Amino acid sequence: VEASIPEPQREAWKRNQTAAFKSSDEFEKEVVRHVETSLARSMFNCDEKAAYSATSLAFRDRLILDWNKTQQRQTYRDSKRVYYLSLEFLMGRALDNAMLNVGMKDTAKAGLADLGFRIEDIIGQEHDAALGNGGLGRLAACFLDSLASLDFPAWGYGLRYRYGIFKQEIIDGYQVEVPDYWLDFNPWEFPRHDVTVDVQFFGSVKKVTNEEGKSVAVWEGGEIVVAVAYDVPIPGYDTPTTNNLRLWSSKASGGEFDFQKFNSGDYESSVAEQQRAETISNVLYPNDNLERGKELRLKQQYFWVAASLYDIVRRFKKSKRAWREFPEQVAIQLNDTHPTLAIVELQRILIDVEGLEWDLAWEIVTGTSQFGYTNHTVLPEALEKWPVGLVQHLLPRHLQIIYDINLFFLQSVEKQFPDDRDILTRVSIIEESQPKMVRMAHLAIVGSHKVNGVAELHSDLIKTTIFKDFVEIYGPDRFTNVTNGITPRRWLHQANPRLSELIASKLGSHEFLKDLSQLNKLELLVQDKEFKKEWAEIKFANKVRLAKYIKETTGVNVNPSALFDVQVKRIHEYKRQQLNIFGVIHRYLTLKAMTPAERKKQLPRVSIFGGKAAPGYWMAKQIIHLINAVGSVVNNDEDIGDLLKVLFLEDYNVSKAEIICPASDISEHISTAGTEASGTSNMKFVLNGGLIIGTCDGANIEITREVGENNIFLFGNLAEDVEDLRHAHTYGSHTIDPDLAKVFEEIQKGTFGSVHDFSAMIAAVKDHGDYYLVSDDFHSYIETHKLVDEAYRDQEQWVVKSITAVARMGFFSSDRCIYEYADGIWNVEPLPRRD
Numbered sequence: 030v031e032a033s034i035p036e037p038q039r040e041a042w043k044r045n046q047t048a049a050f051k052s053s054d055e056f057e058k059e060v061v062r063h064v065e066t067s068l069a070r071s072m073f074n075c076d077e078k079a080a081y082s083a084t085s086l087a088f089r090d091r092l093i094l095d096w097n098k099t100q101q102r103q104t105y106r107d108s109k110r111v112y113y114l115s116l117e118f119l120m121g122r123a124l125d126n127a128m129l130n131v132g133m134k135d136t137a138k139a140g141l142a143d144l145g146f147r148i149e150d151i152i153g154q155e156h157d158a159a160l161g162n163g164g165l166g167r168l169a170a171c172f173l174d175s176l177a178s179l180d181f182p183a184w185g186y187g188l189r190y191r192y193g194i195f196k197q198e199i200i201d202g203y204q205v206e207v208p209d210y211w212l213d214f215n216p217w218e219f220p221r222h223d224v225t226v227d228v229q230f231f232g233s234v235k236k237v238t239n240e241e242g243k244s245v246a247v248w249e250g251g252e253i254v255v256a257v258a259y260d261v262p263i264p265g266y267d268t269p270t271t272n273n274l275r276l277w278s279s280k281a282s283g284g285e286f287d288f289q290k291f292n293s294g295d296y297e298s299s300v301a302e303q304q305r306a307e308t309i310s311n312v313l314y315p316n317d318n319l320e321r322g323k324e325l326r327l328k329q330q331y332f333w334v335a336a337s338l339y340d341i342v343r344r345f346k347k348s349k350r351a352w353r354e355f356p357e358q359v360a361i362q363l364n365d366t367h368p369t370l371a372i373v374e375l376q377r378i379l380i381d382v383e384g385l386e387w388d389l390a391w392e393i394v395t396g397t398s399q400f401g402y403t404n405h406t407v408l409p410e411a412l413e414k415w416p417v418g419l420v421q422h423l424l425p426r427h428l429q430i431i432y433d434i435n436l437f438f439l440q441s442v443e444k445q446f447p448d449d450r451d452i453l454t455r456v457s458i459i460e461e462s463q464p465k466m467v468r469m470a471h472l473a474i475v476g477s478h479k480v481n482g483v484a485e486l487h488s489d490l491i492k493t494t495i496f497k498d499f500v501e502i503y504g505p506d507r508f509t510n511v512t513n514g515i516t517p518r519r520w521l522h523q524a525n526p527r528l529s530e531l532i533a534s535k536l537g538s539h540e541f542l543k544d545l546s547q548l549n550k551l552e553l554l555v556q557d558k559e560f561k562k563e564w565a566e567i568k569f570a571n572k573v574r575l576a577k578y579i580k581e582t583t584g585v586n587v588n589p590s591a592l593f594d595v596q597v598k599r600i601h602e603y604k605r606q607q608l609n610i611f612g613v614i615h616r617y618l619t620l621k622a623m624t625p626a627e628r629k630k631q632l633p634r635v636s637i638f639g640g641k642a643a644p645g646y647w648m649a650k651q652i653i654h655l656i657n658a659v660g661s662v663v664n665n666d667e668d669i670g671d672l673l674k675v676l677f678l679e680d681y682n683v684s685k686a687e688i689i690c691p692a693s694d695i696s697e698h699i700s701t702a703g704t705e706a707s708g709t710s711n712m713k714f715v716l717n718g719g720l721i722i723g724t725c726d727g728a729n730i731e732i733t734r735e736v737g738e739n740n741i742f743l744f745g746n747l748a749e750d751v752e753d754l755r756h757a758h759t760y761g762s763h764t765i766d767p768d769l770a771k772v773f774e775e776i777q778k779g780t781f782g783s784v785h786d787f788s789a790m791i792a793a794v795k796d797h798g799d800y801y802l803v804s805d806d807f808h809s810y811i812e813t814h815k816l817v818d819e820a821y822r823d824q825e826q827w828v829v830k831s832i833t834a835v836a837r838m839g840f841f842s843s844d845r846c847i848y849e850y851a852d853g854i855w856n857v858e859p860l861p862r863r864d
C-alpha cells in the first residue's frame with residue numbers, strides 16, 4: 030500500500046508542519062502541554078518527577094523532528110550505512126545530554142525556573158539507562174554520540190532488557206544485588222509495534238529438491254518468537270543529525286496455535302509460552318569479562334542478531350540493488366564476539382532464502398568493509414565458546430553452516446600449510462574437546478575482513494598470542510588497531526561544565542568539543558597565574574560537590590583539601606582493587622606507627638572505591654567486603670582523623686561517574702600488565718584534570734606517550750615479563766614482599782574483623798601462585814604513591830601537570846576513533862545536511 034501523500038494534498042502538510050520550540054516561552058508551553066495532556070496532571074500536582082517527564086517529552090518531540098529528517102535524508106541519498114551491533118549500550122541519562130547536544134540547556138533552565146523548578150533537580154530525576162556492564166557497553170554509547178555528532182549514517186542495534194545491570198546495595202559491608210527495573214516510565218523510547226521480526230528457534234533441517242532440481246535446506250518446526258523494535262533517538266552535538274538506536278524486545282507470537290490452545294482450555298500453557306518468549310529480553314547478563322555459556326544467553330544473541338539482520342536486509346532490498354552491492358551499502362561492526370552469529374545468519378539468508386550459490390554468498394559475507402570484528406580482551410575466561418550440542422539443538426541449520434564454513438576454511442589452510450598438521454587443530458572453529466565447542470572468536474575472524482584491538486599494546490598482543498596463527502594465514506593486514514576514546518561532550522562538557530566553560534573562554538569557542546586536538550592551545554597558558562587559579566578552583570569546587578555527595582550517602586565527612594584518590598570500575602582480580610586496598614592498609618599502618626608530631630606532617634588522603642562485582646564472582650565480593658571493613662576501622666580511628674578516609678561508594682554507574690571523574694586528583698588504573706585491553710575511565714579522569722597512577726597496560730601506554738612521562742605515575746612489571754614471573758611463582762621459590770607480608774599479618778590478626786572471609790584473598794597471593802602479580806608490584810606501587818604525595822605538596826606544579834595533561838588529551842576523543850573506523854574499516858562517509 031502506497032502511504033505517501035499525493036502532491037496536491039502536500040501543501041496542507043507543509044502548512045501544518047510541527048515546529049520545534051526555539052525560546053524559553055515556547056519551551057514552557059510545551060512542558061505545560063505535556064503536564065496537562067500526556068501526564069494528565071496540573072500545576073497542583075506537578076512534582077519534580079512530572080516536571081522531568083514533561084521536560085523530556087518536550088525534548089523528545091524536538092529530537093523526533095530532527096530524527097525524521099535525518100532518516101529521510103539517509104533514505105533519499107541511499108549512501109552506505111554503518112550498523113553497530115552491541116549486546117550492551119551503557120547510555121546513562123539522556124535529558125542533560127539531549128539539552129546540551131541540541132544547544133538548548135540554557136533555554137530549558139530559564140523555562141524551568143519560570144515554572145518553579147531548578148534544572149539540576151529535574152535532571153537528577155532520571156533513571157540511568159544501564160543496559161551494559163562496564164567499558165564495553167560505555168564504549169558503544171560514546172561511539173553512538175560520535176557517529177551522530179560527525180553526521181555518519183549509522184544505526185545501533187541492541188536488546189531492550191527489561192532489567193539493566195543490577196542496582197548494588199552495600200549491607201554490612203557486603204554487596205547485595207537489587208533488580209533494576211527501569212522501564213516504568215521511559216520517555217526516550219518509541220515503541221514500533223509495526224516493526225517486528227519473527228525469529229525461529231529449535232526445529233530441524235530437511236534437504237529437499239526444489240523446482241530447479243537443486244538440493245536445498247529447509248529449516249522447519251521449532252518455535253517462533255517475535256522481536257518488536259523500540260527506537261531511541263541519538264542526537265548529535267551541534268548538528269541536526271539524529272541517529273537511531275534500535276533495541277529489540279521479545280514477545281510470544283500470538284498466532285493461531287496459541288488461539289487453539291486458549292480455546293481448548295489450555296490457558297496456562299499458552300501463558301507459559303508467552304512468558305518463555307518474554308524471558309529472552311528480560312535481563313542483561315551481569316558479567317564483565319566473563320562468559321558463562323548459558324543457553325538463554327545464546328538465545329539472546331541469536332534473537333538480536335536475526336532481528337537486526339532481517340531489518341538491515343529489508344532496508345537494503347528497498348533500494349532494489351543487486352546482492353553484490355551489499356558490502357558497498359552496509360558495514361556491520363561486531364562489538365566483541367557476541368554478535369558473531371550475524372556472519373552465519375547472513376550466509377543462511379543468502380543461500381537458503383535468497384537462493385544464492387555458496388561461493389557467491391560467502392564472497393558477499395566476507396566482502397571488503399562488510400563485517401568488522403572488535404576484540405576487547407585476551408582473558409581466556411572471557412572468550413566465548415558454545416557447546417556444539419547446544420548450537421545443534423537451538424540453531425540446527427546454523428550449525429551445519431558453521432561446519433561448512435569450517436570445512437572450506439580448513440581446506441584452504443591445509444593447502445597453505447601442507448606440512449603443518451597442528452595448525453588445523455589450533456585454528457579450527459570447532460574445538461575437539463569433550464564436549465566439542467564452537468570458538469566464536471575464530472568464526473568472527475574467518476568471517477570478517479578486519480579485526481581490531483582497542484589499544485596498541487592490546488592489538489599487538491592479540492597478533493602475537495591468541496590470534497597468532499591467523500596472522501600467518503591471512504597476513505598482518507586483516508589485523509589492526511583502533512585505540513579507544515571517549516566522547517568529550519558527556520565526559521567534559523556535561524560532567525564538568527565549569528571546566529568546559531573556562532576552556533571555551535580561553536580558546537574563544539566551544540569548537541574544541543568537536544575537535545578535541547584544539548585543547549593543545551591550553552599549553553600556552555600553563556604559566557598564566559589567573560588561569561591556573563581558576564583551574565584549581567574548579568577542581569576544588571568539584572571535590573566539594575563530591576564531598577557533599579559522600580556525606581549524604583555514607584555519612585562520612587571528608588576534607589575537600591585532601592588528595593582524592595579514586596578507583597572506580599568493575600571489581601575484578603585483574604584490575605587489582607586488592608592491590609589498592611592492601612596499599613591503603615600499608616598507609617594506615619605507617620601512619621599508626623608515627624608519633625603525633627610526625628603525623629602532623631603527612632598529607633591527608635581520601636581513598637575512594639566504587640564498582641560492581643558480578644553476582645557469582647565470590648572473590649570480587651570479598652574484595653568489596655575488605656574495602657568496607659578497612660573503611661569502618663580507619664574512618665573511626667581518632668589517631669588518624671582526616672589523614673586517611675576510605676570509602677566505598679554504592680552502585681557506581683554512568684551518572685555517578687559524572688560526579689566522581691571531575692573530582693579526582695589521582696585515579697588508579699593498576700591492572701596486571703597485559704590484562705586490561707584499553708581502559709577508558711583513565712581517559713575520563715585525565716580529561717577532567719586528574720592525574721593517574723597506572724601500570725604499563727592498555728591505553729595507559731598511549732596516554733603516557735601523549736601527556737609525557739612527567740605527567741603520569743607509572744609503576745610495576747611489564748607485560749613482556751608477566752609470563753616468566755608467573756612461571757617462577759609456581760616452579761621457583763615464591764617470596765612475598767615484606768611490606769605486603771605485614772599487611773597480611775594485620776588482616777590475620779583480625780584488625781578488620783572477619784579473618785575467615787579475607788583468608789582466600791591472602792591465599793591467592795601467598796599459596797596459589799599470585800597470578801595477578803600483586804606481590805611483585807607491591808613495592809613499586811607503594812614507592813610510586815610516595816612520589817604522588819610529594820608531587821601533590823607542590824600545588825603550583827601539580828596544576829601545571831594537570832593543565833598540560835588535559836592540553837594533550839585530544840587524541841582520546843571517540844570522534845578520532847570513529848574517523849579511524851570509517852576510513853580503515855567501514856569505508857563510509859559522513860552525510861551532513863546540505864542547507
Ligand code: Z15
Binds near residue numbers: 405
Ligand atoms: C568489557 O567491558 C571489556 C572487555 C570485554 O571482553 C568484556 Cl566481555 C567486557 C572492556 C575491557 O575490559 C576494557 O579494557 C576496554 O576498555 C573496554 O572493554 C572497551 O574496549
